[in-house]
Structures are given as C-alpha cells and as structure tokens.
Amino acid sequence: MSDLSMPACAGNTLPIAEPSDLEVAIRVAQQLIDSNQLLSVREALRLLLRALDAEPDVTSSTAGGGERCPAAHPEARELRELLAVVREALTLPFDADDYERRLIARAGWAHTVMAAVLDDTSEDIGWNADFLRSKLTADDADTQRGARR
Structure with missing residues (x-):
C-alpha cells in the first residue's frame, strides 16, 4: 500500500518537515523575549507549557481573568487532527487506480465532515475525524481488493 500521508513532490524537491509544538513554542518565545506586551508573552508561555504537556488546569488559568487564545482551547488539537485527516483525504497519488472517482468520493466525505463541524451540528470533532479516517x-x-482481482 502506498503512503498517502505525504504529498506528491514535484521534481527533486523534498517535503518540508513540520516543526514540532516545542520548536514552534521556542521560536515564539525567542521572538517575544524582549516584548513589553504582557498578553503576547503570556501566550508564548502557554504555547511552551502546552508543548511540554505541562499546561495548567483550565479553571486556574482563567481564574485571573485572562482570556485564553483560541489555539489554547482543548478543541484546537481535535481541529488540527481533523484538518490532517481532511488533507489525507484530498491527497492521492496521481497514478492511483480510479484516481478521479476516489478523489471525488473523498472530497465529498471531507466536505460532509467539515460542514458538520462548521455548522455546529456536530458536538464531537474527534468523532468526525475518526469517521473520515474510517471511510479512507x-x-x-x-482499492487493494480490486487490484488483487
């Protein structure tokens, strides 16, 4: 079975590896080290704590009246996972068997899942990601069974 998680590369280019949460948090902290903007520094600290899996309890972090950024909410990880599955759904090798039919079907499933999440008809983003993954x-x-015949 071919690896569908990596996009097809054009020419001799190699795919660029995505930085880890810790690498992103470190870069943000380095850029904000001399900042005098309290909210920016607080968000940089939250990113770093989340990357280290040392985030404070949600109830204690909002007790001081500070509002958390949207990326710091628990749903952010589920949304990121859903986006990764949607990307996987829309990524097929061009030489795949029945490429057009499969891509249209996958795009339809991705559209249905994204519409459910965006329309707030779905309360469980993780369920939608799992559903789409099961369809894929x-x-x-x-496709493999058809290729064996």
Whole structure:
C-alpha cells in the first residue's frame, strides 16, 4: 500500500518537515523575549507549557481573568487532527487506480465532515475525524481488493 500521508513532490524537491509544538513554542518565545506586551508573552508561555504537556488546569488559568487564545482551547488539537485527516483525504497519488472517482468520493466525505463541524451540528470533532479516517481506510481496502482481482 502506498503512503498517502505525504504529498506528491514535484521534481527533486523534498517535503518540508513540520516543526514540532516545542520548536514552534521556542521560536515564539525567542521572538517575544524582549516584548513589553504582557498578553503576547503570556501566550508564548502557554504555547511552551502546552508543548511540554505541562499546561495548567483550565479553571486556574482563567481564574485571573485572562482570556485564553483560541489555539489554547482543548478543541484546537481535535481541529488540527481533523484538518490532517481532511488533507489525507484530498491527497492521492496521481497514478492511483480510479484516481478521479476516489478523489471525488473523498472530497465529498471531507466536505460532509467539515460542514458538520462548521455548522455546529456536530458536538464531537474527534468523532468526525475518526469517521473520515474510517471511510479512507475502507476506500483503501476496497482499492487493494480490486487490484488483487
């Protein structure tokens, strides 16, 4: 089975590795080290704590009246996971069997899941990511069974 998690590269270019949460947090902290803007420094600290999996309890972090940025909410990780699955759904090798039919079907599933999340008809973003992933797994299995015939 081909690896569908990596986008097809054009020419001799290599895919660029995404930085880890810790690397991003360190870069943000380095850029804000001399900042006199309290909110920016607080968010940089939150990023760093989250990357180290040492985030304070949500109830204690808002007790001081500070509002958390949208990226710091627990749903942010689920949204990121959902986006990764949508990207996987829309990434097929161009030489894949029945490329157009499969891509159209996958785009439809991705659209349905994203519409449910955006329309607030779905309370569980993680469930939608799992649903889409199961559809992709079934599609891959069907394609492999068809190739064996």
